[in-house]
Amino acid sequence: xxxxxxxxxxxxxxxxxxxxxxxxTEFDVINPGGGKGIYGKVHFKNIAVGAIALDEAFNxxxxxxxxxPIDQYSWEIxxxxxxxxxxxxxxxxxxxxxxxxxxxGHWEKILTMHLSNSISDEITMLYxxxxxxxxTPMPEETEELVIRKLPFEEAYQMVVRGEITDAMSVATIQxxxxxxxxxxxxx
Amino acid sequence: xxxxxxxxxxxxxxxxxxxxxxxxTEFDVINPGGGKGIYGKVHFKNIAVGAIALDEAFNxxxxxxxxxPIDQYSWEIxxxxxxxxxxxxxxxxxxxxxxxxxxxGHWEKILTMHLSNSISDEITMLYxxxxxxxxTPMPEETEELVIRKLPFEEAYQMVVRGEITDAMSVATIQxxxxxxxxxxxxx
Numbered sequence: 001x002x003x004x005x006x007x008x009x010x011x012x013x014x015x016x017x018x019x020x021x022x023x024x025t026e027f028d029v030i031n032p033g034g035g036k037g038i039y040g041k042v043h044f045k046n047i048a049v050g051a052i053a054l055d056e057a058f059n060x061x062x063x064x065x066x067x068x069p070i071d072q073y074s075w076e077i078x079x080x081x082x083x084x085x086x087x088x089x090x091x092x093x094x095x096x097x098x099x100x101x102x103x104x105g106h107w108e109k110i111l112t113m114h115l116s117n118s119i120s121d122e123i124t125m126l127y128x129x130x131x132x133x134x135x136t137p138m139p140e141e142t143e144e145l146v147i148r149k150l151p152f153e154e155a156y157q158m159v160v161r162g163e164i165t166d167a168m169s170v171a172t173i174q175x176x177x178x179x180x181x182x183x184x185x186x187x
Numbered sequence: 188x189x190x191x192x193x194x195x196x197x198x199x200x201x202x203x204x205x206x207x208x209x210x211x212t213e214f215d216v217i218n219p220g221g222g223k224g225i226y227g228k229v230h231f232k233n234i235a236v237g238a239i240a241l242d243e244a245f246n247x248x249x250x251x252x253x254x255x256p257i258d259q260y261s262w263e264i265x266x267x268x269x270x271x272x273x274x275x276x277x278x279x280x281x282x283x284x285x286x287x288x289x290x291x292g293h294w295e296k297i298l299t300m301h302l303s304n305s306i307s308d309e310i311t312m313l314y315x316x317x318x319x320x321x322x323t324p325m326p327e328e329t330e331e332l333v334i335r336k337l338p339f340e341e342a343y344q345m346v347v348r349g350e351i352t353d354a355m356s357v358a359t360i361q362x363x364x365x366x367x368x369x370x371x372x373x374x
């Protein structure tokens with residue numbers, strides 16, 4: 001099986017929309033089955049990053065905000081976007097500091113995911129932040145964030161009950177719970 | 188804290204792109220901080236569904252395919268999209284049958300997620316399928332799929348090693364691993 005070669009053939013491409021965050025392109029393609037069709041692809045200009053902070057007592061931090069695209073309030077781990085020219089770890093450190101005021105002495109990348117690979121090239125890198133020190137949050141002007149410090153176990157139960165639905169947050173909280181159960185994280 | 192009211196004000200909206208799967212709209216907005224700006228939202232016409240199948244010996248099934256938007260080969264749980272007028276469970280059952288030829292006697296919804304809530308309204312519903320019966324796969328003409336039956340533990344290790352990056356698959360496989368560790372799934 002050849003997994004290295006793209007079986008989709010591109011006949012033509014048209015940029016159809018662009019803003020500071022995304023660009024949408026429509027491609028005329030021949031699909032792997034040999035049929036002609038179109039493919040609308042959403043390109044993300046930033047790399048999505050997230051940071052789950054865990055203190056020595058296994059408390060974590062969630063950020064609450066109203067998410068415009070889903071028209072819903074959402075509780076999430078601290079998240080944001082970073083320019084691809086920037087080290088994603090540096091982006092995660094900046095987002096954690098901006099949103100919660102935390103700096104961390106220990107960082108570990110625990111997940112890399114493609115968030116919606118049937119339509120977009122959006123990639124996310126997710127980090128565990130430990131050895132925390134509290135400074136002053138400095139949220140962006142566009143954001144209206146609520147920060148909540150809570151036991152990690154409560155955050156995990158929010159995932160189990162379906163009260164956290166953001167994919168980056170769900171996968172990261174599951175991953176940390178697995179690391180705890182597997183003895184890879186200790187207090 | 189008022190979590191029910193959208194703090195984003197919409198001044199104007201313009202549809203900028205549409206195909207059979209997505210619609211992109213640009214909104215003139217006033218953000219929660221009071222500043223004027225634009226927001227490009229990607230609306231998904233289908234609900235994303237996924238089905239992780241687990242037989243009595245704890246084998247599962249992965250689907251391999253080249254994903255056009257990320258220009259990469261990807262191993263995933265069986266996934267697809269369903270019209271919002273259709274029961275997402277029925278969509279998941281259809282996708283599992285089409286891609287793997289499996290029908291299942293027991294279905295359980297185990298996750299609901301928003302995949303990329305800063306840009307899109309894409310929602311996914313993810314199911315665990317058990318009591319499996321093998322019939323004949325019937326993939327869509329556009330798809331060139333490879334099906335792999337393997338021990339669930341191997342699929343979980345592919346997630347741990349970062350060889351599975353699709354967010355729906357990562358979260359679903361982690362969820363099943365947690366359910367196994369918590370004694371919620373038995374052979």
